[in-house]
Amino acid sequence: MPATATRPPVAAAPPPPDATTLRVLKALEQRVLWLACWTIHNANHIRPNLDGLKVGGHQASSASMVSLMTALYFHVLRPEDRVAVKPHASPVFHAIQYLLGHQTRDRLENFRNFGGAQSYPSRTKDKDDVDFSTGSVGMGVAMTAFASLTQDYVHAHGWDRSATGNAPKGRMIALMGDAELDEGNIFEAMQEGHKHALRNTWWIVDYNRQSLDGVVSEGLSDRIRAVFRSLEWEVVELKYGALQQAAFAEPGGEALKQWIDGCPNALFSALTWQGGTAWRARLTADLAGNNAALDLIGRRSDAELHTLMTNLGGHCLKSLLEAFHGIDHDRPTCFIAYTIKGYGTPLQGHKDNHAGLMNEAQMAGFRTAMGVPSGLEWEPFAGSDVAATELQRFLSAVPFNSRGTRRFRGDRIPVPAALSYQNPERASTQEGFGRIMHDLAGSQEPLADRIITTSPDVTVSTNLGGWVNRRGLFGTVETTDVFREQKVPSTQKWAKSLTGQHLELGIAENNLFTALAAFGLSHSVFGQRIIPVGTVYDPFIARGLDALNYACYQDARFLLVATPSGITLAPEGGAHQSMNSPLIGMAQDGLASFEPAYVDELAEIMRWSFEYVQREGDEERENTWLRDEKGGSVYLRLTTRQLDQPQRTLTPEMVDGMIQGAYWLRAPGPNCEVVVIYQGCIAPEAIEAAGRIAQDRRDVAVLAVTSADRLCAAWHAARRARMRGDREARSHIDTLMAQVPRHAGLVTVIDAHPATLSWIGGVGGHAVHPLGVEHFGQSGTIAQLYAHHHIDVQSIVDAADCLTAGRPSRFRSW
Template sequence: MTPTTASTGLELPAATDGLSDEVFAAIEARVLWLATAIVDHANHARPNPTGLKVGGHQAPSASMVTVMTSLWFSQLQPDDRVSVKPHASPVLHAINYLLGELDQSYLPTLRQFAGLQSYPSRTKDPDPVGCSTGSVGIGATAPIWGALARRYVDTHFAQTTSAPWAGTGRQYSLLGDAELDEGACSEAILDPMVTEFGEVVWIVDLNRQSLDRVVPDIGANRLQGMFTAAGWRVISVKYGAVLQELSTRNGGAELRDRIDTMSNPEYQRLLRCDAGQLRARLPGQGRDAASISALLDTLDDKTLLSAVRNLGGHDHRALADAFAGIDDTRPPVIFAYPVKGYGLATEEHPQNHSALLSPDQLSLLADRVGTSVDDPWATFSPDSAEARWCQLTHERLRRQPTESVTPPPVPTDLGRTPTGIGSTQAALGRTLLDLNRAVPAVGERNVALSPDVTSSTNLAGGVNKVGVWSAVARDDWFSDYGETFLHRREQSSGRHIELGIAETNLVGALGELGTTWSRWGQPLLPIGVVYDPFVERALEPWSFGTYAGGQSILVGTPSGVSLAPEGGAHQSIKTPSIGLEQPGCVTCEPASALDTGWMLLESIAKLGRPGGTSAYLRLSTRPIDQSPANIPDEPDARERRRRHAVAGGYLLRRATSPAVTICVVGAMTPQAVEAAERLESLGYLADVVCVTRPDLLFRGLQARRGVSEAAEWILTSILPADRARPMVTVLDGHPHTLAFLATVNNVPATHLGVSGFGQSGDLDSVSRYHGIDTSSIVGAALDLLD
């Protein structure tokens, strides 16, 4: 028998796939209740002695209940992963609870310390979370880069050799329409390689409301055109079965055209009308008003109220048809039209985004869905059809345990001692080549990424050696052309990934490549290289990737005033300080080529494992003489220098009886050494401390004061109390980065660095302009000694 909606007489499609409309509706209603009750308990039932707003999002959750219930209970497969829009996290927890993946004790803990997180978190939530979200637009794009990471793992470690790639799991992204305003989304969908990722599925919650208003013109056609132009397949799920059936009746085509052409605010206002107001407003004033009115006269009030809000985003069968239309040959985007706050008393109120139901409204919701405010966490009766379907879904989604591979050991020293003139940027490429040759097992897990700056960041040699990764081999039409130094052999065995110029895409991919150890048991050692001035642009998605468990190395090069001829726009200032302050990572700014190699190896060794950390390396193109590094020849002394370098710094120049201490970072080391020599000629001896990892020194200082746990021995080694003297700090970045060093022994200090926008010019002129040249260091020291 063909089912019908209650009290409407309108026919619905027959049930398929074993999930009846009645069982689906019951599960959907329970998910809506649980998601709403989770937020309500956090705000109304849990003690809140501080009075601070707890918050939560009942209406944004409600708009996604149908989509998520349909996805989990009829579509997902074990290897699929889903990025859930941040404000729908209560829906995710409600579904996981019904599937037996979340203990009931957690339901009252939303936004409580050690409880359910505000937004889905892979590393902090107690239940399964496919992708961490919360930073608008960043979590939405994660499935794209997750697809890239999975393909890379499969092509290198033979997890599968079959196509389509969706056979290894689809990558779903559930996002709000407002998230499409974020540049991260448009940059991701426009990258040329993304059109090949047929396993990526985006589902856009097109509820046409933002934080506190109805968006006047959401531009659905414009958005769909953007995806179409980028090579995506666009699927629109606008109307449910009731409205579709009505459109076949007399006056139905006119009604549908009227709804299609009215503005978003007018339509949203209709959803807050009673039946009488609807009959007066819905026909409008156009030539079709009479036909529409005649159709509405055939409907009772309940049917009319139901029909006007019967959008595709709340029709399980319409959504199932959309899912069935995915062919895995190119990424689809499904525009699902829901009602924001669907099923709640706040439904379609223009300011319902953060609105909470009153106690009376919550009780009415409980009565309607068949539950109780006195027993909010009740599940289905064990012998019910709903409970059986939840159990079947749990079994269908059960993943096989993944055997984790331990990353190969990384050597601490490759034995090379660079001489002559060189830069730390050049040392990056050289170290990676040496590592590939010395330890192939490590090299095969290294994957380098760059946003179209391969040659200008000294990666060309490595690319020529390991090739460019592509899931499908491509012809190199310049292979027989001898006048190019960069050979792009694109094949599945390649170990360099080159994206477009968008840094956000690069670090998004970097974060997902850094999670393969925890997702599929195959650790990768990803290194992304960008111009250092653009680290700030890339920082948010990289930081969020680190928060989500991604372990990677971000290299910023060239940096600072080394790019003086190119002007102030390409001279980074704040990045040393940002690196010091970035959680989940260690920052490195080496002075010599050997320091670069040591710190790179140390950073690689901490990737792809539980408890691992990310790293940020700030490198320079400035060529400097390597001999002042004074690398010891004796093995034990060399190892001691290495340990100091990777721990945070070392004493580069030790005076017999110092009058002043000069602490220097990176490419400014030659000026510091020259300043010490000039001071000596004036009768003042100086210690020169080369700082390589400022954040480790700061952590050591915090540990000394009992507010953190870190190694503090390095402070005693490089800044012993018996050699405490007035201090000058200098770096090619903001001076406050090293200001804390003066407090190690509480000495007077002057801090030199770059605190203004740069200028074009030669390196000496620009250094003088910023006051970081040799004369400025000498002058600062003399002022302190006076």
């Protein structure tokens, strides 16, 4: 029998809430609704608007989530549970945190303002207890699936925070709008989750049947159910509230139920907006001839009828609690909660309410309905019919809030002083990466035990095969390598175990970056540090760019290795050649980007990276010009092109230059006329061209750039410092270019967009001729493509000629 991950027993469901509990929860639900709506109103109508821009805040989208989040945060959630909140429900989340004591009035008053509560929940920008950042719809949903896989990994490796190893697993919960299910990355994550036996995951759909532009199409819930059940999720439909269910049991109730089931979404929304009179007129007409149903309607006032018809499952605390507490297993579960957009507010049901805001008159009526006295709008319990002492006592006992802070700090993993690797006479940086990882896998270093690798179906072709052979695949169900069992020759060992350290992914880059985000937050979410290393084809970074940005925005920590890169992957053609990825690396916050040319550079950068991703500085200081105290993630752009490897002993100054972003291969002399500046595998062309230029130009220098990203970031930081009065502030590139005479010209060259390096001319005011790749590549040899894109040796020489002597060039456009 294959081994499977041991799972802690599922806690027994608590008894159904009694009438007192429901009364308190209903009071809290109303306070949350008021505070969320008032926070948005204050931001748009009371706080001074100095620039005239619309502030917004989504009152209607928030209101549809109030009951769901009240039930969860005040009764269902446990401390180990984690939640990704629907982006537009941010005001509800902040209101709940305010009641729990984790949010301040000042930040609520500055909602969507500088220093205030964020428009969408943010781990890095908000001060309250945000588990997962949301904002780009669909990203937070997928994140919960990979967070659950991360939790399984921590548990399988015996790293639970409990000394017994039997700490209960948390539920990874996503609160999503129904329109988020249009996002393809959600279904990519579901497919991947199914492959990895996903557990302990709840996705709760706010099925209000309205999106930004209108009302969703009919029958969406049927498709949702079908998709989830096909991937073995349990589906729980919360369509009817307790009032409706009671009414269905009355004479004529079955006809009313059938009418509700058959009512088009747009009509239901319109009648909700119009209220009890409209409900009565339409039901009376449609149910004519059914005296029992007409009597059922007639026994209720217009207000009571409106309450009955809008008593959907997603707004009924009793129904919600019964459903949530009724889950007694760890299988993934999807709750489809029928709701009304704008529920409980003057905006409810209107198709234009997505970005709508209550005006002054509507807010005045809403304030009266909520019983909030003027001047007490920010008081947590103002207007409640339950005593403040009782509400506070209840909040103090909320299980979710019982253990205080839920942000952890994982222990730092020691990084060896040097990484072992072979440095043959010829190698590519991709091969060098594989060798470094292979040797690390065979070591006894604590670092090796805390690394998990992953790749979107390109594990072997990105040189992770050696690591996997030594460390194995991770799986909650152990499997053997059938090919080896059948004695079929293969270089790869492809068996899964609970202790494996490679997560096999399908070919979906969104899943790769979401997995890196989840594993890269393990130190904070689960208190156990994991260092994820993900490999991907460099051209396809753009396929998962939203997820990469999402991972960095959350301050997840990981090492991204992208290879092969550029038109140097010559025979593959333009579809597999990247030219803009260095610019992505430079522009992406939270990601330090490198492109080493040689394996010894790569080894030093990787060693530094394993330490850098573990830094957790509290201040975003610029005393290093790179905010290195804070740390971040790292992106390595590697290549398959084999280069002659320098057999050299690196000095501390060279290593420091490699980490800061550049070092001199050949320093400039006092009469320097030309500096050739290169990054990456174009090194042989740059070095050869420099030699040819030196035949008739003096003191030709060669600058090896390992990170245009870090050079540029430090340059910007030093310039900001000088603007603030620190006239002595100098970045690394400032220091390097200060050695170059002003009359010298710079030729920059890279197998990528020339803007990656062209900015260096602005550092010291030097004339610069940037060479690079601006257009899609095609198939060919390296020599053919380099010549076609003007990054070959002759092009570098000609560029130097144009800069220094105005000699005629074979390129008239110059």
